[in-house]
Amino acid sequence: MPRSMRHDISISTVRRLSAYYRALRELRGEGIAVASSQLLAERSGVTPAQLRKDLSCFGHFGTRGRGYDLDSLTHELRSILGLDRRWRVGLIGAGNVGSALFSYAPFREQGFDVVAIYDVDPAKIGQVWDGVRIAAIDELRPGAGRVEPLDIAVLAVPAAAAQEVSDLVVAAGVRAILNFAPRKISVPDTVALRTVDMAIELEALSFALRFLAGR
Amino acid sequence: MPRSMRHDISISTVRRLSAYYRALRELRGEGIAVASSQLLAERSGVTPAQLRKDLSCFGHFGTRGRGYDLDSLTHELRSILGLDRRWRVGLIGAGNVGSALFSYAPFREQGFDVVAIYDVDPAKIGQVWDGVRIAAIDELRPGAGRVEPLDIAVLAVPAAAAQEVSDLVVAAGVRAILNFAPRKISVPDTVALRTVDMAIELEALSFALRFLAGR
């Protein structure tokens, strides 16, 4: 993987890499060993040119006249996406959303281990979920409890608390945040942030329905 | 709202409209009645030019030299986004994710009512959640039970079932789908589809961490 090329990779490209990775494993599960960009792209919902262009940001993984060896490309993508190791995830918020995320199996299967859970509710603090004790959110503060740092914080807190909790996890040294709170949060540009906002997606559907209905 | 202009509205624009709508209500909550594109944009995380351009797709909502009246713009955005009415939502899948979505308050507050729940698990079928009886998924089939159509189907099913269930809800006349299953699904282009894919978001963070770490 040419290190020099890793600079201007767009988030769109990265998200498509995830899609390719998934398609790859699907095809492999069907017993296919080698596939063209045409077939891979079809399964991923993109054009073959798009797929080749995306992959070319990271190296030369195919064989002209033949296509891509699925096992080898899977291995490359695992490495590029950082799925060849395990990540330490802290779940902040043990409410409905937090609980669903905690028991979400694909999470763990991809290498993401929830090793810590935090909440503010005294009724929740001290509970043990599948071996993980729910801690008071104050234990995130510098100097408090935790020694091994978290790689990723998953924010499943109310919108009103999102920015404050985000500041807290950033101060605790977390470098990546997945935010489920329906609120825009600001982080330093050394911290990676992704937001999953169900309200926005629903509103996009609502908009589309109104538009479709008007035709 | 110029009807002729509603054709080529990009999904990016629509998602930003949701952000503006949220920022608007936030500012209004702070007692502010009129705001410039500058202030609104700042709160929404975009440039003022972007905000004005987005709004201009739908009409002229501001006053030159003055800015935007927040109440009036809120009203316009509510109408554009279809939030001035209620939508009938069917939840497909009553597992962990489905259960969290069902109890997710912002859902209802924005006008989305879960009026039906479907599952395949005999242990789940017949349960009543907050007044809604969980039905067998077969009741979605044409000719079966339901009379009033659903506006939106929320898919909270395993990846392996996603396409099949999607086909089923489309056949049942649903025009908008919010898919939480980590799988690409295909729908006719008369159906609006949004996907929330936590695996992709986590993998984007994992990619970013590897990159940040490599600097």
Added chain:
DNA sequence: TAGATTGTTAATCGATTAACAATC
């Protein structure tokens, strides 16, 4: 009127697509 700020056009930027030489 003078100052402020919109709505919109034109310029820029970036991402996608098409085409094809390289090559297995």
Added chain:
DNA sequence: TAGATTGTTAATCGATTAACAATC
């Protein structure tokens, strides 16, 4: 070798940004 398909360059497309005339 002939056929197939990659990797990459150039062309296209669309989205964002900058600038400014219109105007409150």
